[in-house]
Amino acid sequence: MWAHALSFSALPHVGGFLGWFFTRKEVATWFESLKKPSWRPPNKLFPVAWTTLYTSMGYASYLVWRDLGGFNSKAIVPLGLYGAQLALNWTWTPIFFGAHNLKLALVDVLCLYGLVLSTMYAWYPINKMATILMLPYLAWLTLASSLTYCIWRDNPKQEKGKRK
Template identity: 35%
Template sequence: MQRYLRIGLVVMTCLVVGYLSGMATQESIKTWYPTLVKPFFNPPNWVFAPVWTLLYIFMGIAGGLVWNQQNEHPEAVKKGFLFFVIQLGLNALWSYLFFVLCNPLLALIEVVLLWLMIFETYTQFKKIHVWAARLLVPYLAWVGFATLLNAAIWWLNR
């Protein structure tokens, strides 16, 4: 039972971070973001909430699976979780930089760092629990796409 509680706790933590990040973006989505020139591959706004919700659930499950390995791999779990927490903080920071500060260039620099930190989290998780690492693959892909989108928005609105 404790194993499921850990997974649930990490999932809820990720969802709360996602919710708070979403709340921080609300004003700019209505005012600033519609004024930007966007590339042809920019998804409609309604796509972001369900995609991010699913990604936060996957992240949480991955984190919980790794946490459940703490007795077998204490140092590896500690290291993997450090990267996990850093990437989660960077995830929230991107929303602030892009939508609150309205700074696509600073957000672009930060999202590259975020992608690298997610990749390192993936690498660490793979040493502990292969399915935990696999659950981060869609997140890596989406943040890769978000990086391209962020770069295009910055370029088009210089």
């Protein structure tokens, strides 16, 4: 069973790594040119936070999978919600850093927030510890949503295709 736990814990890192790999140069160039709120965390904190959060949410999904007896009809909704939120999580980076589409990134993160809440609601009766493991992620998404909103609001001409 440890191999399953390890696999589930590693899965979220795949999309996170790919998003970072294809957009990493945008942080030092485009992102640094944006107006950002003074309360934003330093850039060095983001990889540490996401490594911790991805591992935690991945392990939480393993707990739900295990308690449901694997992928079966009982797992469709709780693990489907998890998969959907993970997909939205993975798309935020290419939308924000790759496409420079601040408005769509804001829509993405707000939908992601709703899906994470829904995932936690679905997981609570199955495994309370899995739900608790999602709380730091929800807290970070609160920060990320606020940060995305402020960047979108304060940089109306920074999206691709718009004149500066």
